[in-house]
Amino acid sequence: MRIVVCVKHVPDVQAERVLGDEGFLVRGDDDVLNELDENAVQESVDLAGGDGEVIALTMGPEDAVDGLRRALALGADRAIHVCDDRAAGSDVLGTARVLAAAIRQLGEEAPIDLVVTGMAALDGMTATIPSALAAHLDLPALTLAKTVELTGTVLRITRTMGFSDEVLEADLPAILSVTDQANEVRYPNFKAIMAAKKKPIDEIDLDDLGLGDGLVGAAGAGTRVTNAVERPPRDAGEVHNDSGDGGRRLADYILGVMK
Template identity: 45%
Template sequence: MSLRIVVTVKYVPDATGDRHFADDLTVDRDDVDGLLSELDEYAVEQALRISENSDDDVEVTVLTVGPEDAKDALRKALSMGADKAIHVEDDDLHGTDAIGTSLVLAKAIEKAGYDLVVSGMASTDGTMGVVPALLAERLGVPQVTLLSEVSVEDGTVKGRRDGDAASEQLEASLPAVVSVTDQSGEARYPSFKGIMAAKKKPVESWDLEDLEIEAEEVGLEGSYTVVDAAAERPARTAGTIVKDEGEGGKQLAEFLAGQKFI
């Protein structure tokens, strides 16, 4: 038997960089370096572990939607061990929200063919965490989300979801969509051999026409959510220094009370 796993990954702005909004209130990606979303690395890792532990012939495909530079996220996933990659790139995708992104991903997943879709629990830029559920709805398959442990056996995906008070054991018949948390297992670091091998792995490029999606369905025009206004975070101040000259405790208490901490 064969098992086709598609891992959805996102190219995100580096959270340590100085991020800004562009004039249209989308993220100015030209002004900051990007990278593979850290939470998506866990999804790649779990897909690779399923492949390594399976007796079936497993193919792991990584899929992203984004600009030209998003190929860097795919190369990172390929160097980790994924077999091939798909990059959906189109100028009309600029400004697409989560709902529009789920449409593009679903169409690409259907075109690629799949048995299991693996996603991170959220992206590190938008942090909405809704795309896996939207994908399952669009594909018409079960969703098993927020798993800290996942496995596939005899056409069934199984996993454990940890909550604040209890853990749940969940399962669903394939095809299915799962998302994994950052507690699912540390993502491997690409080896030099993996980095070199990634250069020879196939990367397909598709646009909206390939997926039979109209430009009006995506982008800023097709978004269900709109950013009306945004302001930069205030610069960090030096703070208040309390010098203890006998009444330091009193001054500290007054400061905390003024800030409504006590």
């Protein structure tokens, strides 16, 4: 079993987010591996077993290597870092184009059985990279999995859609995205963290992937951020003491909000 797990280095969800002059998110020292990608790495390691290979793949600036180190500590065997200033400002389609090219290149070494992602990156929350990868690679996509079962070469998932659960299955190779319900992440101990420092990380650029054509990055993006404002502070709540008419007053408040 040979698995590529796509991961992303993102700002901590608790940190204040700021856009730079070019409309790009300003990254800082508190950036972390996308939390949902930790579930993707864990699922990849579980599916690969002891005799498989898990390759962590990311596209990002130089400090994105920290996210790859985290993925290696969680059990990935090696990592690929697509690092190129020309990729800055890529939208979902551009990002998927780069990741798909890297996956194809890895497939030239030996077949890739499965591509795994988290359900969404917590910076953009588009949740569309898995489907975009499926389109680029012409593979079936099993997305938003809360349970995953592999029997031979058949992958089966369950996912919740609205009030119902769906069961989907596909033959490998395939694209899989997982939610945080899919598994419990086994956080690395000191030994695993130290061992991750010795695992290989290969850095490549757009030219290595044959993509130095201006179709990725800000120049090739179909969308861009033109303006952003700080989230306004929350207003202080109103405290009402119940004097026997609390239910009526609450109903009046709800009706007023709904008008």
